Amino acid sequence: QMQLVESGGGVVQPGGSLRLSCAGSGFTFSNHGMHWVRQAPGKGLEWVTFIRYDGTNKYYADSVMGRFTISRDNSKNTLYLQMNSLRSDDTAVYYCARDLWGHQWLPLVPAYWGQGALVTVSS
Amino acid sequence: QSALTQPPSASGSRGQSVTISCTGTSSDVGGHNYVTWYQQHPGKAPKLLIYEVSKRPSGVPDRFSGSKSGNTASLTVSGLQAEDEADYYCSSYGGSNNLLFGGGTILTVL
Numbered sequence: 001q002m003q004l005v006e007s008g009g010g011v012v013q014p015g016g017s018l019r020l021s022c023a024g025s026g027f028t029f030s031n032h033g034m035h036w037v038r039q040a041p042g043k044g045l046e047w048v049t050f051i052r053y054d055g056t057n058k059y060y061a062d063s064v065m066g067r068f069t070i071s072r073d074n075s076k077n078t079l080y081l082q083m084n085s086l087r088s089d090d091t092a093v094y095y096c097a098r099d100l101w102g103h104q105w106l107p108l109v110p111a112y113w114g115q116g117a118l119v120t121v122s123s
Numbered sequence: 124q125s126a127l128t129q130p131p132s133a134s135g136s137r138g139q140s141v142t143i144s145c146t147g148t149s150s151d152v153g154g155h156n157y158v159t160w161y162q163q164h165p166g167k168a169p170k171l172l173i174y175e176v177s178k179r180p181s182g183v184p185d186r187f188s189g190s191k192s193g194n195t196a197s198l199t200v201s202g203l204q205a206e207d208e209a210d211y212y213c214s215s216y217g218g219s220n221n222l223l224f225g226g227g228t229i230l231t232v233l
Contacts (some may be wrong), residue, residue: 035222044126044210045161045169045223059220093130095168107222108157110214111180113168 002026004096004111009117016086020117022079022096030054030074033099033112036081046093049081050107057105064090086121088099095117127152127213129225135203136233143228144194145213151223153194157216160189160198163227164209172211173198185220208232 008020022034036048047059051071058070069082078097094117097110128146133140141204145160151159158176161169171180173189176196186201196215200207214224 044227045224047224100174108216109159109172109174113166
């Protein structure tokens, strides 16, 4: 059974850093592009970033460009999100999601989602 | 790019049908068929309902259907049931190596 489990959330001060992890199981992790999508409290979904199945292409939303870095370790079936220079408006539940199709190099369909990790940026 | 436009709320009585719209531009919704719909219950992760405008993953009831005309996509829920009360989001490939979401629609079943 396919599963995505996020970890690493918590409380961080403005300007600080945090790294989220997402462990995948029940599917061939190295075959699928992966997304991070966030949801601020009481708000809608916002796409954050995508990484190609082999890690060679990465795309970011303008709101996080230059501050966040997506990466993956296919040998560990794990996706990462390094978040630097955090701001209060980065406070959200961060979901990792697997793209629907294998060997995809564009951010098209986040199909299978983890349970989310809460990141709170506050002094 | 701006988010896609959805009505903030929609409602319908049990057994009736309701349609939720999602409006974008010719660069996103109108430019290809990578339009997706999600259902999200409170405190839960989004669930994939419709992909490629009108395709349903296995396990999604055929009460849920999708369509598109020009720059506007639509999700129709037929035979409304109590468990359909949730938030619904559309998304679309943005055309510039990005993904766009709609602001979400709260569906109330009367």
